[in-house]
Amino acid sequence: MAIEEIVAPGSSVAGPPPVVGRFGDLVYQLRGNPATFAGLFIVGLIFLSALLGPVLARYDPYGVNLGDAALAPSFTHPFGTDQYGEDVFTRVVVASRLDLIMVLSAVALSTVIGVTIGAIAGFFGHFFDEGVMRSQDVLQAFPRFVFAMAVAWALGPGVTTVIVATAAINIPGYARLMRGLMLSVKESQFALAAVAVGNSRWRLLWRHLLPNCLTPVIVLSTLQCGFTILEAAGLSFIGLGVRVPTAEWGVMIAMGLQDFLQGHWWIYTFPGLAIAVAVLGFNLLGDGLQDILDPKRRRV
Amino acid sequence: MRLLEVSELRTSFFLRSGELRVLDGVGFEIEPGEVLGLVGETGSGKSVTAYSIIGLLKQPGRVVGGHVRWQGRDLVGLRETELEQDIRGKEISMIFQNPREALNPVITVGRQLTQVLEIRRGMSKREARQEAIKIVKSVHISDPESRLGSYPHQLSGGMAQRIMISLALSCEPRLLIADEPTTGLDVTTQYQIVQLLRELRQRTGMAMLLITHDLALAAQICDRVAVLYAGRIAEVGRLEHLFRSPRHPYTKALLASRPRLGLKGDIVTIAGNVANLMHPPRGCRFHPRCPNAVSVCSREQPALEPIDPGQRVACHNPVAQQQEVAAGG
Numbered sequence: 112m113a114i115e116e117i118v119a120p121g122s123s124v125a126g127p128p129p130v131v132g133r134f135g136d137l138v139y140q141l142r143g144n145p146a147t148f149a150g151l152f153i154v155g156l157i158f159l160s161a162l163l164g165p166v167l168a169r170y171d172p173y174g175v176n177l178g179d180a181a182l183a184p185s186f187t188h189p190f191g192t193d194q195y196g197e198d199v200f201t202r203v204v205v206a207s208r209l210d211l212i213m214v215l216s217a218v219a220l221s222t223v224i225g226v227t228i229g230a231i232a233g234f235f236g237h238f239f240d241e242g243v244m245r246s247q248d249v250l251q252a253f254p255r256f257v258f259a260m261a262v263a264w265a266l267g268p269g270v271t272t273v274i275v276a277t278a279a280i281n282i283p284g285y286a287r288l289m290r291g292l293m294l295s296v297k298e299s300q301f302a303l304a305a306v307a308v309g310n311s312r313w314r315l316l317w318r319h320l321l322p323n324c325l326t327p328v329i330v331l332s333t334l335q336c337g338f339t340i341l342e343a344a345g346l347s348f349i350g351l352g353v354r355v356p357t358a359e360w361g362v363m364i365a366m367g368l369q370d371f372l373q374g375h376w377w378i379y380t381f382p383g384l385a386i387a388v389a390v391l392g393f394n395l396l397g398d399g400l401q402d403i404l405d406p407k408r409r410r411v
Numbered sequence: 412m413r414l415l416e417v418s419e420l421r422t423s424f425f426l427r428s429g430e431l432r433v434l435d436g437v438g439f440e441i442e443p444g445e446v447l448g449l450v451g452e453t454g455s456g457k458s459v460t461a462y463s464i465i466g467l468l469k470q471p472g473r474v475v476g477g478h479v480r481w482q483g484r485d486l487v488g489l490r491e492t493e494l495e496q497d498i499r500g501k502e503i504s505m506i507f508q509n510p511r512e513a514l515n516p517v518i519t520v521g522r523q524l525t526q527v528l529e530i531r532r533g534m535s536k537r538e539a540r541q542e543a544i545k546i547v548k549s550v551h552i553s554d555p556e557s558r559l560g561s562y563p564h565q566l567s568g569g570m571a572q573r574i575m576i577s578l579a580l581s582c583e584p585r586l587l588i589a590d591e592p593t594t595g596l597d598v599t600t601q602y603q604i605v606q607l608l609r610e611l612r613q614r615t616g617m618a619m620l621l622i623t624h625d626l627a628l629a630a631q632i633c634d635r636v637a638v639l640y641a642g643r644i645a646e647v648g649r650l651e652h653l654f655r656s657p658r659h660p661y662t663k664a665l666l667a668s669r670p671r672l673g674l675k676g677d678i679v680t681i682a683g684n685v686a687n688l689m690h691p692p693r694g695c696r697f698h699p700r701c702p703n704a705v706s707v708c709s710r711e712q713p714a715l716e717p718i719d720p721g722q723r724v725a726c727h728n729p730v731a732q733q734q735e736v737a738a739g740g
Contacts, residue, residue: 304513307467307588308578309500309531312491318526322517406517406562 140403143410147399153392161208170198172205172358181375191377194370195356199363199377203385206358210389213273214339220278222332225285230324232286233293234316244290247283255280259342263351273352277342281335288331292324326404333397337390344386360386412482414618415441415464415503415586420477420487422456422463431688433459435642436477438715441586446612446619448629448650450665451639454685457622460639461588464620465503466494500531504579508591510572514563520574521559524581531582546577549614550607569600576607580615588620593628605631626669630654635721638662641686641696644715648722658718658729660703695727703728 141148165172176196184191190199232243250258262276296302297320305319306312344361346352353359355366360382367379402408422434433456441447449457462468464479466486479486481502486494499505507513515523524546525539534542547555550573563571572592579587589608593601609632612619623629629636630650637647638661646659657663664681683700686692692699698708705728715725719732 300507300509300512301515303467304505304507304575304578305515306495307465307499307505307507308527309495309504309582310527311495314530319515319518323515326517407564 140410141399144399144402146395147403150392150395150397150399153388154396157207157211157389157392160204161211164204164207168201168205170201172197172202173356174198181370181373181378183375184377190381191375193363193366193378194375197356199381202358202363203360203381206360206363206382207385207389209270209353209357209359210340210343213270213277213343214336216274217277217339217343218281218332218335220274221281221335222285222328224278225282226289226321226328228282229286229289229291230293230316230321233290234297234320240290243286247286250279251283256342256345259346260349260351263346268350268352268354270353273343273346276346276352277339280342281339284335285328285331288327289324292327293320296320296323326401329404330397330401333393333400337393337397340386340389340393413440413480414443414445414482415620416478416480417460417464418478418480420460420463420479421475422459422468422472423475425471425473429689432691433472433642433688434463435691437639437642437644438477439637439644439647441618441620443585444612444616444618445635446621446633448621448623448633448636449639450623450626450629450636452624452685454688455639456642457624457639458590461505461590461620461622464588465499465505466491467505500527500579500582500584502584503586503588504582504584505588505590506572506575506579506592508594510575510595511563511566511568513575514571514578516563519560519562520566521561524559524574524578527578527581542581543577546581547574550574550577550580550611552577567600568596569603572596572600572604573607576604576611580611580617583615584617586618586620588622590622591624592621593623593625601628608632626654626666638665641691642688643696644725645697646722646724646726647715648719648724652719652722656719656733658722658724658732659697659726660701660728660730661697663730664702695725703730 179196182192232240259276266272347361363382364379418438420437424431524543528539694709698704713725
């Protein structure tokens, strides 16, 4: 009786309801991690605009209309128009699709190649290790962007060029990371135990060791998405990547700079902001994933 | 037929400073369903013996001689793929000390268990899940359904060792090598794990090689005990004979150095250090520390020879046979 008097009717002693299911767990993790949530929100927004942008756009991103050239931001053109009269807002939104495709392909390519190289080098050791890692050293001897420029120049301009060039400069980073992780994890007690209870070497490598190395790789990949946006835009900006007048953030900045002296700041500022926000989003998400993916560091 | 017969096993580690002879002619045998204890000090080569048997030695270690016959088939020199397919897990499995570190930290324990069942026993996902629950129940884990969803770091040491044991048992091996299975667990948990191992042995008829430095643990569970000193078997015999009447001076000293209830004063220790394996003493490796040493000990290596029924000793001047248990021992 006494207990019922103390606890007011309707109040819950048990606290919030228990978290159920994978999605519930994800929401729970994100609530303890507002920065990650912001990152996820930004990245989600970019994905959404990449998916729906071209459909919802009010203007044609390539609709040249010299009568409306270089208009300052207004209600009809929130980001203004460029020197050909194309709506900058439409082009920023539409460009997200191309930029995202380039970035994700480049990161996926470099992750798959780099992780495979690094895992094999670390796991098998000996001359595999030496041969593979020394070749990565050679690649890393060049300044990153200069190397990307060389690759892009050799391949000629185009979307594929941007993807291959930005992927190429990132491969050694993944290989090095993966090799280091593999070297430490293959000496661990659970690797020995896994073999002792009957796992084959290949199963050990793919099912036991690789998953133990994945958290840093996923985090690096997410962070790398941010940097790759910069590099892809950079290549297009100097004319080695995607060409004018394609709606691409780097190209748009380059176009805006042609009008720099006329004071048409909106032509290059808004694509620049889009790059900055996208990089920020991926970085926040990458940092947060580090906490969420590690079973020992996540909220319990 | 004998289940496992190890003879003249030699394992060396090749270091920059030379060859380290960690095992120098180790031999013993295990009958089906038997529990053999392998006891010895740190560095005597207990774990290396286990790793040599199932081919888990890491560089720079290598088996340089001898045989490991598993039901007549020599495991030394067997190809890695053959060991993987025919031996490890299926015939011989192993559990380790520090069980939490022996489980994969990023996969739930249930998945680790079902993976093995799916691959090695060809079960479907659902069958594997059912079987996993059954196995985990058999090692006395309460609430198995929810436990299987845990990650290793969420388990207590005793719980993790139970999971490790169920992993090792998942393919119904005929020999379980337990390498210091209770080290790092608290005393009550140690007792429960020992009880569990005993029970499993009764139920499954599986043989066991128990590696330990804890004589009390060996006494609780073993049928026979082999004493290892500096890479050689000093003495091997039935548990009760060996403990009651040790014939090797090292076994005797080892038994005398146990902490006991009612012990007054300091614990008796064995003078000197474990033999340097890089430059082992000539003759018997124990002779510099041996109270019974005679002149022949520093010249000739004693062979492991039968002395009492079921008991063999490698000593030129063994301790006299004792008929009675020492009072208060």
